[in-house]
Amino acid sequence: MSEKEIPYKIYLSENELPVSWYDVRADMKNKPAPLLDPVTHKELGFEDLRGVFCDELIKQELNTTEPYITIPTEIRDFYKMFRPSPLIRAYCLEKKLGTPAHIYYKFEGNNTSGSHKLNSAIAQAYYAKKQGLKGVTTETGAGQWGTALSMACSYFGLDCKVFMVKCSYEQKPFRREVMRTYGANVTPSPSETTEVGRRILAEHPGTTGSLGCAISEAVETERNLEGYRYVLGSVMSQVLLHQTVIGLETESALAKYDVVPDIIVGCAGGGSNLGGLIAPFARDKIKGKLDCQIIAVEPASCPSLTRGVFAYDYCDTGKITPLQKMYTLGSGFIPSANHAGGLRYHGMSAVISQLYHDGIIEARSVKQTEVFEAAQYFARIEGILPAPESSHAIRVALDEAIKCRETGEAKNIVFGLSGTGYFDMKAYQAFNDGTMSDYIPTDADLKQGLSGLPQFEGNTF
Amino acid sequence: MSEKEIPYKIYLSENELPVSWYDVRADMKNKPAPLLDPVTHKELGFEDLRGVFCDELIKQELNTTEPYITIPTEIRDFYKMFRPSPLIRAYCLEKKLGTPAHIYYKFEGNNTSGSHKLNSAIAQAYYAKKQGLKGVTTETGAGQWGTALSMACSYFGLDCKVFMVKCSYEQKPFRREVMRTYGANVTPSPSETTEVGRRILAEHPGTTGSLGCAISEAVETERNLEGYRYVLGSVMSQVLLHQTVIGLETESALAKYDVVPDIIVGCAGGGSNLGGLIAPFARDKIKGKLDCQIIAVEPASCPSLTRGVFAYDYCDTGKITPLQKMYTLGSGFIPSANHAGGLRYHGMSAVISQLYHDGIIEARSVKQTEVFEAAQYFARIEGILPAPESSHAIRVALDEAIKCRETGEAKNIVFGLSGTGYFDMKAYQAFNDGTMSDYIPTDADLKQGLSGLPQFEGNTF
Numbered sequence: 001m002s003e004k005e006i007p008y009k010i011y012l013s014e015n016e017l018p019v020s021w022y023d024v025r026a027d028m029k030n031k032p033a034p035l036l037d038p039v040t041h042k043e044l045g046f047e048d049l050r051g052v053f054c055d056e057l058i059k060q061e062l063n064t065t066e067p068y069i070t071i072p073t074e075i076r077d078f079y080k081m082f083r084p085s086p087l088i089r090a091y092c093l094e095k096k097l098g099t100p101a102h103i104y105y106k107f108e109g110n111n112t113s114g115s116h117k118l119n120s121a122i123a124q125a126y127y128a129k130k131q132g133l134k135g136v137t138t139e140t141g142a143g144q145w146g147t148a149l150s151m152a153c154s155y156f157g158l159d160c161k162v163f164m165v166k167c168s169y170e171q172k173p174f175r176r177e178v179m180r181t182y183g184a185n186v187t188p189s190p191s192e193t194t195e196v197g198r199r200i201l202a203e204h205p206g207t208t209g210s211l212g213c214a215i216s217e218a219v220e221t222e223r224n225l226e227g228y229r230y231v232l233g234s235v236m237s238q239v240l241l242h243q244t245v246i247g248l249e250t251e252s253a254l255a256k257y258d259v260v261p262d263i264i265v266g267c268a269g270g271g272s273n274l275g276g277l278i279a280p281f282a283r284d285k286i287k288g289k290l291d292c293q294i295i296a297v298e299p300a301s302c303p304s305l306t307r308g309v310f311a312y313d314y315c316d317t318g319k320i321t322p323l324q325k326m327y328t329l330g331s332g333f334i335p336s337a338n339h340a341g342g343l344r345y346h347g348m349s350a351v352i353s354q355l356y357h358d359g360i361i362e363a364r365s366v367k368q369t370e371v372f373e374a375a376q377y378f379a380r381i382e383g384i385l386p387a388p389e390s391s392h393a394i395r396v397a398l399d400e401a402i403k404c405r406e407t408g409e410a411k412n413i414v415f416g417l418s419g420t421g422y423f424d425m426k427a428y429q430a431f432n433d434g435t436m437s438d439y440i441p442t443d444a445d446l447k448q449g450l451s452g453l454p455q456f457e458g459n460t461f
Numbered sequence: 462m463s464e465k466e467i468p469y470k471i472y473l474s475e476n477e478l479p480v481s482w483y484d485v486r487a488d489m490k491n492k493p494a495p496l497l498d499p500v501t502h503k504e505l506g507f508e509d510l511r512g513v514f515c516d517e518l519i520k521q522e523l524n525t526t527e528p529y530i531t532i533p534t535e536i537r538d539f540y541k542m543f544r545p546s547p548l549i550r551a552y553c554l555e556k557k558l559g560t561p562a563h564i565y566y567k568f569e570g571n572n573t574s575g576s577h578k579l580n581s582a583i584a585q586a587y588y589a590k591k592q593g594l595k596g597v598t599t600e601t602g603a604g605q606w607g608t609a610l611s612m613a614c615s616y617f618g619l620d621c622k623v624f625m626v627k628c629s630y631e632q633k634p635f636r637r638e639v640m641r642t643y644g645a646n647v648t649p650s651p652s653e654t655t656e657v658g659r660r661i662l663a664e665h666p667g668t669t670g671s672l673g674c675a676i677s678e679a680v681e682t683e684r685n686l687e688g689y690r691y692v693l694g695s696v697m698s699q700v701l702l703h704q705t706v707i708g709l710e711t712e713s714a715l716a717k718y719d720v721v722p723d724i725i726v727g728c729a730g731g732g733s734n735l736g737g738l739i740a741p742f743a744r745d746k747i748k749g750k751l752d753c754q755i756i757a758v759e760p761a762s763c764p765s766l767t768r769g770v771f772a773y774d775y776c777d778t779g780k781i782t783p784l785q786k787m788y789t790l791g792s793g794f795i796p797s798a799n800h801a802g803g804l805r806y807h808g809m810s811a812v813i814s815q816l817y818h819d820g821i822i823e824a825r826s827v828k829q830t831e832v833f834e835a836a837q838y839f840a841r842i843e844g845i846l847p848a849p850e851s852s853h854a855i856r857v858a859l860d861e862a863i864k865c866r867e868t869g870e871a872k873n874i875v876f877g878l879s880g881t882g883y884f885d886m887k888a889y890q891a892f893n894d895g896t897m898s899d900y901i902p903t904d905a906d907l908k909q910g911l912s913g914l915p916q917f918e919g920n921t922f
Contacts, residue, residue, distance in 0.1 A: 007475045008542055080468070080469040081553070112881070174635070174890075177887075182840065376642055383572060385573040385639060428638050
């Protein structure tokens with residue numbers, strides 16, 4: 001047998017857990033642009049950010065030269081409760097598709113948060129605890145991040161205040177109960193508890209909320225509380241850093257069986273899952289050591305990469321957070337409420353944006369009903385009921401595997417299955433009932449969203 | 462270092478998956494009593510059962526002498542999608558409790574059915590398919606079994622009709638949607654679609670249903686359909702047989718690290734999870750090779766082992782299924798609707814009943830609020846949000862670990878974490894809100910339930 005026999009699930013042992021996170025910025029030829037003050041448009045440094053973020057996390061945020069950041073032992077010990085996660089060979093899917101492609105997926109859903117979010121939540125809670133803080137505030141959209149942070153805070157004995165996007169809060173009452181079970185305080189956003197929330201409610205009565213708005217509320221709350229800091233589950237470079245355990249484990253698992261990926265696919269909302277998955281492969285591609293396609297998949301209803309602009313923008317609706325240069329639809333853009341599938345953020349990680357701008361990764365947008373078709377198909381064959389977010393990656397992985405069937409190419413396709421859909425059954429119900437529809441913003445919708453971008457010299461788009 | 466370093470999670474490799482199931486009946490000194498016809502009270506043989514069950518499963522049901530039954534390759538291949546399951550060392554829990562005990566749990570929740578039920582579902586669907594059937598009917602209580610069977614039927618292309626206990630159907634709409642996503646047809650029970658359902662609805666308007674009633678409806682439906690058989694997720698010896706992959710893997714994993722269990726704990730509803738977990742250990746105990754406590758934990762609200770009688774009884778409310786000798790509360794017993802925590806069946810596996818009767822295993826009953834206290838405590842420390850059913854085992858494992866703290870004994874405690882609670886958030890919500898209460902049936906309640914036991918010579922109790 002010339003090929004090593006590959007099991008259904010490749011598990012690394014616990015002592016093969018990465019000892020460091022990897023920061024791809026150290027190897028990027030064009031670094032992501034620095035964060036700017038939302039008012040003065042001046043570059044922000046360590047001291048400027050201390051009121052909002054934990055000290056150690058700011059250092060990680062501002063790092064662009066150090067490739068490896070040691071993972072503290074306490075975090076590695078926590079990781080051992082649910083990591084290394086399996087890299088699964090989709091034998092059943094390949095057979096059903098009749099494709100010569102070899103399909104692998106890195107499954108991050110085998111923990112109670114239901115997704116990869118726990119990888120960064122535990123890191124952020126650890127640094128908050130180490131700094132002697134009392135608690136943290138945050139926002140959550142689909143609820144995966146809020147759940148992950150609740151678990152992490154419960155583990156370290158920190159208070160946790162979560163602003164949950166209102167439409168998710170209502171669609172997913174059980175997510176709220178999971179967070180409460182872990183001791184978190186959960187508020188639907190926009191709320192009356194903050195100034196920015198009251199303002200948004202006055203301007204847009206009946207709004208179903210957005211991540212950008214929940215971020216504003218979480219930041220305002222943090223500013224008014226002693227011993228608290230704001231933490232977040234995506235977009236920021238520090239979060240992508242923590243998520244590189246996904247990619248590093250994937251790299252090790254593939255190497256064990258001499259598998260070289262031809263295509264790597266990940267869903268992209270804020271970019272944390274994608275950024276974590278692709279980091280070591282992007283490095284090798286930048287260095288000319290690996291020739292592979294890296295594909296970011298986003299919803300057609302919130303297409304920041306494929307239809308947005310590359311410019312400085314606010315990270316939140318209230319315009320109180322730093323400006324970040326990224327692909328964006330404008331901080332005022334709110335996808336239609338009929339879009340069920342997560343990935344609702346108006347912008348994109350600065351790292352992912354730069355890599356996309358530089359041609360290291362490409363992007364595709366897919367429609368919601370096509371995503372749920374892929375989700376159901378995958379669930380029935382591979383057993384795992386995927387999160388709507390993750391199903392964006394499944395859609396493109398299936399498309400690519402079908403292409404291989406047509407061309408006869410035995411490509412190695414690796415995708416990130418970032419989470420499970422157990423708390424997304426309202427969306428599945430709409431799909432099962434045939435009442436799900438697609439939403440694609442018009443050019444006028446996009447123009448409207450972009451009209452709110454900050455205007456200053458150099459911010460051309 | 463004298464002790465081998467035990468990881469957080471002990472994973473076996475896929476080629477260490479058991480090649481056979483183990484039937485403990487082959488090694489029992491007193492065999493479980495045979496199944497009887499509900500009308501004539503005559504012993505039932507292969508031909509008598511062919512109208513209801515699949516042929517191969519009847520053979521497994523009637524076997525009492527063959528200890529090892531080969532697992533077909535197709536089933537082992539399916540198992541590889543989610544097995545071997547991890548045996549987890551609860552380091553965090555031990556530390557938090559400050560106990561010298563070593564706590565291990567076999568976690569069966571890392572699959573979309575959310576529990577161990579998939580182990581038997583795939584076996585039953587396989588044999589149905591092999592027999593050339595069109596589909597199967599079944600009942601489900603908490604919904605774990607129905608989900609598992611839907612997944613298995615989807616995999617083999619079988620039709621799947623599920624009768625779901627009405628209170629669960631209403632409390633867990635999302636469970637229904639998972640089953641629908643896998644293509645199953647789900648009906649709340651009692652329903653108007655069967656004669657027995659209509660009769661029960663007429664006699665008990667507004668009833669929230671029971672497993673016993675849903676069984677009657679599933680069996681009646683199967684009898685009226687060509688090419689269908691009835692399958693079920695617990696109680697029967699064939700189901701316990703399939704579930705022994707749990708115990709066999711646990712045995713292998715413990716042996717790798719030279720760990721000898723002092724206490725083994727499992728929750729007991731119909732007995733499938735418990736029976737699967739303990740089988741090889743019960744064998745060694747019967748043979749005098751192992752000196753350990755085996756503890757079945759049941760809810761105080763449905764205490765078949767601790768307060769029931771050991772007698773022949775109907776397996777269903779409609780009294781159309783075979784009589785089985787077991788610990789029972791009477792087929793008319795329906796636990797209070799305020800009991801949220803699963804394990805609502807009036808009877809108990811014949812194998813578990815006989816082992817209990819013979820003193821190989823012991824039993825404890827625990828109150829619902831104590832169970833959820835344990836569940837929350839466990840979730841916050843070990844990260845996994847447990848199913849209410851599984852949390853019965855957690856409760857007793859914690860109690861035993863606390864005893865060890867008092868006595869200083871470093872016992873090895875192994876418990877079965879049979880599933881996750883992601884679809885049980887209504888129950889968690891009641892606990893979080895402080896509105897959960899305990900229900901303990903009075904002696905009069907029990908007397909009432911037992912008054913319906915079949916009366917015939919030799920059925921003394």
